[in-house]
Amino acid sequence: MRALPYLLRGLLLALLMTFLLVPQTMEPLLRPLAQSNAPVIYNQGSLLSLTVQHLLTVLAATSAATVVAVSLAILVSRPAGAEFLPLSRSLVNIGQTFPPVAVLALAVPVVGFGEKPTLIALFLYGLLPIFESTLTSLTTLPRAVVEAARGTGMTGAQRLLQIELPLALPVILSGIRLSVVISLATATIGSTVAARTLGEVIIAGLQSNNLAFVVQGGLIVGALAVLIYDGLSALERLTVARS
């Protein structure tokens, strides 16, 4: 019974890869959703290249958000940076509360159409989970451990790199995981400003009233989110087991 979850994920991955590499195999399944003379499988570009582009966009935005959010959390968890905590928290919160659509609308006049406004929106949207999880984990480390690290004569940098960050890693990873999943879904709206993401498939479906397009775009994004969420969870468990 314990093998069942792995089996299901393997199956999902296989289905996804089949769909991306040979989309025509799925035509019979999606056929009922399309109108009689309309195309069933997205035909205005390769699903595989859109998926890769979608993932690259999310990867770039999340990497940038991770670097900024983790650095910021480290800074404000040091005694010297403590006074910046309220300011950083407000900034990161604004990033989260500002709707990505509004960010796109504001960013397009400044940076133009394409990938850039999408990256900005995803970056801002992804900061909060990573910042909060990093800050929480760094400030709730076992007191005796932090005290012992000081007592053995570690410098501030040694404590951070050798003790605090390794111990905080599982919780930081959970923040990144949350951020990645949010970004995977949110990236689709980037296609409204001409970014190449899987949102293109969904938008094309909406414009031509083709339900088959909408469903295949949504399903690919959903499958990606589930698989990546699971992969990162497994990584997290690995780091917990070590600490």
Add this chain to the structure above:
Amino acid sequence: MIEIDGITKIYDGKSVVDDVTLTIEPHTVAVIVGTSGSGKTTLLRMVNRLVEPDAGMIRLDGEDNRTIPGYELRRRIGYAIQGHGLFPHRTVAENIATVPRLIGWDKEKTAAKVRELLTLFQLDADLFGPRYPHELSGGEQQRVGVARALAAEPNVLLMDEPFGALDPIIRAKAQDDLLAIQKHFGTTIILVTHDMNEAFHLADKIAVMDAGRLLQFGPPDELVRQPATGFVEAMVGASERPFRLLSMRRVSDLAEPGSADGSPIAATVTQQDALAELMWTGRSAAPVVSSDGEARGRVTLEALLQRARGPK
């Protein structure tokens, strides 16, 4: 030698440690006792500058402890705390090797030291070295914590309620181990506790603190016979006084020529244990033998009671 000279620490306008002066002789165990909030932990943490004093000076072997950076000072001073504070993501061997690594010992020297310490603390080096702290019992974790504090062979070891989290039987064992190790390395130890039994068991000298002030600093004997204030007397415990006196000395000090019946008492046990033995078996005297079984005369109830008497 550790000279604490007019040390004061103020938090929010209130003196937590108030003009404390005391000198701790090398290779001795000084125990600081007091109620919670008495400033004993703060005083201890000013020795390795985890807390910086507001006034006064602490000299280690004549040298002001502010002449080198705090982290370098702390690498030279062992520090063991309640709840051990072992690094959960590092193995026992890596934990013990923390300070040697920081000060750049080579691998062979560090490994040899880790092995020596584990063996000294009666932990199998091959078995325990690769384990993680969460795989150890409370008593084992505590021993590894003290081993880590001793790894770089510090002259001074600071201990903040190191046995507080242990159950009574393991605690007594840990205290005896500490005394053995202190003899082995000749380390000067300052230990903070609120447990008077622990203080009397371990200390060459006891410092009693209350509300940031040092009330008395002297040998256990002196605290019992000449308490400086009512607070010291209360800390010692009026009903405990005769037993405290007996607990400080060995039977061998009271052994006198003569013979007695019944099972013998080892010369190395405390006089308190001897008294208990005599009371329990209803005897007025018992033979004393040394550890190698040689007869050492006898110990009498009368001598024990005489020894336990307070000043007139």
